[in-house]
Amino acid sequence: MLSFHLAGINNQNFLMRDDQTGTFWQQISGRAISGPLEGSQLELVYSDELTFGLWRDEQPKGTVLKPIAKYSAGYEAKDWDTRMSKVRTVLGFPHTGLQSRDLVLGIEASGTSRAYPIERILFGKLLEDRVGSQPILIVLGPDERSIRVFKAPAQAGATVSEFYRTVGHVAPDAELKAATNGALFMDSATGSEWNFSGCAVSGKMKGTCLPVVSAFKDYWFDWRNYHPETTIFRH
Amino acid sequence: MPVDATSRTVRFLALGAAALALISLACFAFPLYVIRPFRHQGSTELAVALFVKQIGPWVGICCVALVSVLAILSWPRIRGWVPRSLMIFTVALTIGGAYLSRLNVYELMFHPIGEPQFQTSQEASIDKDDMVIAVRLGGLSRAYPVREMAYHHIVNDTVGAEPIVATY
Numbered sequence: 461m462l463s464f465h466l467a468g469i470n471n472q473n474f475l476m477r478d479d480q481t482g483t484f485w486q487q488i489s490g491r492a493i494s495g496p497l498e499g500s501q502l503e504l505v506y507s508d509e510l511t512f513g514l515w516r517d518e519q520p521k522g523t524v525l526k527p528i529a530k531y532s533a534g535y536e537a538k539d540w541d542t543r544m545s546k547v548r549t550v551l552g553f554p555h556t557g558l559q560s561r562d563l564v565l566g567i568e569a570s571g572t573s574r575a576y577p578i579e580r581i582l583f584g585k586l587l588e589d590r591v592g593s594q595p596i597l598i599v600l601g602p603d604e605r606s607i608r609v610f611k612a613p614a615q616a617g618a619t620v621s622e623f624y625r626t627v628g629h630v631a632p633d634a635e636l637k638a639a640t641n642g643a644l645f646m647d648s649a650t651g652s653e654w655n656f657s658g659c660a661v662s663g664k665m666k667g668t669c670l671p672v673v674s675a676f677k678d679y680w681f682d683w684r685n686y687h688p689e690t691t692i693f694r695h
Numbered sequence: 696m697p698v699d700a701t702s703r704t705v706r707f708l709a710l711g712a713a714a715l716a717l718i719s720l721a722c723f724a725f726p727l728y729v730i731r732p733f734r735h736q737g738s739t740e741l742a743v744a745l746f747v748k749q750i751g752p753w754v755g756i757c758c759v760a761l762v763s764v765l766a767i768l769s770w771p772r773i774r775g776w777v778p779r780s781l782m783i784f785t786v787a788l789t790i791g792g793a794y795l796s797r798l799n800v801y802e803l804m805f806h807p808i809g810e811p812q813f814q815t816s817q818e819a820s821i822d823k824d825d826m827v828i829a830v831r832l833g834g835l836s837r838a839y840p841v842r843e844m845a846y847h848h849i850v851n852d853t854v855g856a857e858p859i860v861a862t863y
Contacts, residue, residue, distance in 0.1 A: 461858050462860075463851045463860070464849050464851060464860045464862075465799070465802060465807055465849065466799070466801045466802055466805055466807065466848050466849055467748075467799065467801060468726075468730040468745075468748075468801060469730060469731070469732050469736075469801075470730070470736050470741060471735060471736050472732070472733075474801075474848060474862075475730070475745075476848075476849055476860075476862070482749055484745050484748075487848075487862050493741075493742075493745070494742060494745035494746065494749070495745070495749060502860075505830055505832065505857075505859055506830070506831075507828050507829060507830045508828070508829045508830075509826055509827070509828055509829075509841070510826065510827060510829050511823060511824050511825070511826060511827075512816075512819070512821045512822065512823050512824070512825050512826070512827050512838070512840070513823025513824065515827050515829045515836075515838050516816040516823070519816075519829070519831075519836035519838075520816065521815075521836065522816060522829070522835075522836030522837060522838055523813035523814065523815060523816075523835075523836070523837055523838070524813060524814055524815070524816060524818075524819040524821065524827070524837075524838045524839075524840065525808075525811055525812075525813060525837075525838065525839045525840060525843060525844075525850065526811070526812040526813060526814050526819075527840075527843050528806075528808060528809075531806050531808075531846060531847070532843075534805075534806075534846045535842050535843050535845070535846045536841075536842040536845045536846065537842075538822070538825070538842075540842065540845065548733065550733060550734060550735040551735065603824075605824065605826070
């Protein structure tokens with residue numbers, strides 16, 4: 461079993477080393493790039509990036525990492541991502557239509573990479589698309605900040621079922637609590653309503669859940685650096 | 696022994712010591728120069744720097760051992776406090792390089808979290824709009840707050856008997 465420590469940086473994405481062999485691993489890809497285990501690949505664990513409020517409502521028995529008092533002065537302030545968006549980068553990809561520090565949701569499926577500008581997701585709230593041959597749904601949570609990606613159900617025939625978001629602007633707390641287990645979007649093919657966990661809460665598909673798809677929230681320069689053939693969602 | 700041969704020997708020993716000091720310093724300085732934040736790393740120079748980082752601690756020890764031998768051999772032949780101070784300084788530089796090549800500056804900037812501790816959602820004093828990275832493994836749910844992860848960067852953890860490393 462390997463354990464890891466921070467060891468360096470490669471074009472603004474950090475490098476770590478395992479304590480057992482001293483091999484260097486790239487954070488964003490989980491790939492060993494130098495050392496005895498060079499070429500090995502860490503297995504990705506599915507994770508969500510959610511607001512604490514939404515996660516707490518979905519997983520009331522979950523546990524949270526404790527802060528370490530003597531280091532907490534170094535923890536980021538609330539506005540860290542606003543300040544970070546102004547920090548310069550060492551890589552740029554001009555003529556791609558995106559700035560280095562633009563935030564994207566990066567998805568890899570069926571051998572293809574695709575980047576979805578976060579702004580577009582926040583505006584659209586529900587996006588239907590394909591990554592390679594894989595139909596996907598990108599859904600903005602009822603907190604208007606958390607994002608999940610699901611495999612859209614396979615349909616017989618050429619058309620993919622259309623999905624519609626059903627929750628409008630959500631008032632705080634009580635409604636949010638109700639909405640997290642309640643309907644967030646519906647599909648035209650079966651008339652089922654689905655919640656933010658991707659499970660149908662009513663209709664023909666009630667009780668079934670859509671498979672989740674791993675997605676990475678990343679800066680455009682970093683996503684593009686590790687996925688040179690990536691396409692960009694521009695609708 | 697003829698004076699010429701002695702001074703040639705001393706010169707050879709001194710140059711050897713200087714070379715060892717430079718090699719020892721390069722073992723830490725070269726990777727530190729290449730692997731810097733806000734600097735573009737080319738793939739070849741990065742590969743070389745990572746290789747140097749891996750062999751550096753051992754090369755450093757060898758340099759210290761060798762320079763000590765050279766210092767001992769040359770000591771009776773060195774006259775005057777200036778040359779002797781220079782030899783001591785050269786040995787010190789070699790030791791310094793070997794020590795620094797074992798230093799991890801990144802962990803000095805971002806202290807590791809060590810054994811992670813956890814609390815319930817009720818105990819956690821996090822704002823509801825702060826982001827967390829959430830996983831579910833073996834029926835257990837765990838959340839890693841982004842503002843804390845942005846400092847520690849790495850948390851070695853076991854969730855539901857599954858060893859994982861959370862990174863941000």
